[in-house]
Amino acid sequence: xxxxxxxxxxxxxxxxxxxxxxxxxxxxxxxxxxxxxxxxxxxxxxxxxxxxxxxxxxxxxxxxxxxxxxxxxxxxxxxxxxxxxxxxxxxxxxxxxxxxxxxxxxxxxxxxxxxxxxxxxxxxxxxxxxxxxxxxxxxxxxxxxxxxxxxxxxxxxxxxxxxxxxxxxxxxxxxxxxxxxxxxxxxxxxxxxxxxxxxxxxxxxxxxxxxxxxxxxxxxxxxxxxxxxxxxxxxxxxxxxxxxxxxxxxxxxxxxxxxxxxxxxxxxxxxxxxxxxxxxxxxxxxxxxxxxxxxxxxxxxxxxxxxxxxxxxxxxxxxxxxxxxxxxxxxxxxxxxxxxxxxxxxxxxxxxxxxxxxxxxxxxxxxxxxxxxxxxxxxxxxxxxxxxxxxxxxxxxxxxxxxxxxxxxxxxxxxxxxxxxxxxxxxxxxxxxxxxx
Numbered sequence: 001x002x003x004x005x006x007x008x009x010x011x012x013x014x015x016x017x018x019x020x021x022x023x024x025x026x027x028x029x030x031x032x033x034x035x036x037x038x039x040x041x042x043x044x045x046x047x048x049x050x051x052x053x054x055x056x057x058x059x060x061x062x063x064x065x066x067x068x069x070x071x072x073x074x075x076x077x078x079x080x081x082x083x084x085x086x087x088x089x090x091x092x093x094x095x096x097x098x099x100x101x102x103x104x105x106x107x108x109x110x111x112x113x114x115x116x117x118x119x120x121x122x123x124x125x126x127x128x129x130x131x132x133x134x135x136x137x138x139x140x141x142x143x144x145x146x147x148x149x150x151x152x153x154x155x156x157x158x159x160x161x162x163x164x165x166x167x168x169x170x171x172x173x174x175x176x177x178x179x180x181x182x183x184x185x186x187x188x189x190x191x192x193x194x195x196x197x198x199x200x201x202x203x204x205x206x207x208x209x210x211x212x213x214x215x216x217x218x219x220x221x222x223x224x225x226x227x228x229x230x231x232x233x234x235x236x237x238x239x240x241x242x243x244x245x246x247x248x249x250x251x252x253x254x255x256x257x258x259x260x261x262x263x264x265x266x267x268x269x270x271x272x273x274x275x276x277x278x279x280x281x282x283x284x285x286x287x288x289x290x291x292x293x294x295x296x297x298x299x300x301x302x303x304x305x306x307x308x309x310x311x312x313x314x315x316x317x318x319x320x321x322x323x324x325x326x327x328x329x330x331x332x333x334x335x336x337x338x339x340x341x342x343x344x345x346x347x348x349x350x351x352x353x354x355x356x357x358x359x360x361x362x363x364x365x366x367x368x369x370x371x372x373x374x375x376x377x378x379x380x381x382x383x384x385x386x387x388x389x390x391x392x393x394x395x396x397x398x399x400x401x402x403x404x405x406x407x408x409x410x411x412x413x414x415x416x417x418x419x420x421x422x423x424x425x426x427x428x429x430x431x432x433x434x435x436x437x
Contacts, residue, residue: 010195059152091163311351334353
């Protein structure tokens with residue numbers, strides 16, 4: 001229980017802290033990329049100003065624009081027209097330059113409020129260039145565009161469109177992706193380490209309380225064994241007295257039943273205490289599965305007959321492979337499931353005990369057609385002292401059987417599955433790995 005609590009709390013802490021950190025980390029990355037985009041636009045504006053200055057001093061616009069185009073790291077495209085609205089130059093390194101510029105004109109028209117021709121744009125430009133706009137195209141690419149008015153020293157006026165493909169999210173993120181991953185992994189490892197410390201501190205009082213409770217139960221169980229043995233012995237001596245009245249014998253019978261019931265409870269508690277303490281081990285030996293199952297069938301067949309229940313044993317014809325385990329504990333595991341099946345089955349019903357070997361595992365299946373288990377109770381059936389019968393009319397059960405079986409199966413590195421039986425009832429499958437000597 002404590003281990004499960006630690007594991008769940010550890011996972012919860014890691015998940016919560018990593019969720020908060022990842023959200024903050026993504027926001028910081030987004031802000032960083034946004035800042036890079038802003039810097040890219042600012043750089044485009046500065047380059048436009050430098051281009052205007054260069055063309056104002058030099059009449060050979062082709063040479064200037066070609067130099068910018070040939071700079072592999074700039075990726076600029078241009079369209080130049082004269083004051084008569086005639087095209088003088090257009091870059092060939094951008095296929096959809098015309099479509100991008102048309103979209104840019106529509107954007108400027110939207111912002112100015114009336115239709116604009118390239119010639120009329122000059123009246124809307126202040127300080128020689130427009131603001132930078134980001135244009136989205138149908139190819140899902142974005143382009144940064146600027147319009148410039150250039151008046152040379154020779155009295156010539158030009159209109160210039162500057163187009164540059166915007167930096168994509170991936171292109172802005174990839175150069176620093178390794179850096180981001182290293183930070184994320186570093187924080188993840190730190191959070192795991194921190195969560196372990198926090199979990200240990202948080203669970204420590206609960207662990208101490210549970211351990212104290214286990215020690216108390218173990219101590220009480222040990223102390224109760226001797227008085228119960230004395231009570232049972234005294235009851236047997238009273239019953240052996242000649243001419244004992246029938247009323248006294250009836251009371252002695254009740255004492256015998258209750259003492260036996262308490263002895264079973266104490267035995268179960270001592271077994272769980274030894275498992276919890278970790279000082280309990282298996283006595284591994286080669287087991288004859290056929291003999292084990294036949295002996296169990298013989299034992300429970302008589303019990304089933306008293307309740308008018310049919311018990312069936314289904315085992316394969318071929319021999320089982322060598323199987324090493326603890327005979328007593330395996331017998332105890334199967335007995336617990338058979339006990340429950342007999343206790344909760346209705347008269348005239350049927351119980352099946354099946355065994356097979358699948359994928360190097362011994363599979364024991366106990367099928368009953370009894371009252372079944374509600375879906376809401378299934379997650380808790382292996383908890384200690386849990387009983388589906390809240391009224392506890394089944395006084396021979398304490399809610400420890402399935403928890404003991406689960407602990408023993410876990411110690412044998414096996415597992416238990418629960419299914420609903422068709423028509424009502426429960427089907428338990430126990431998987432035990434086949435181990436060699």
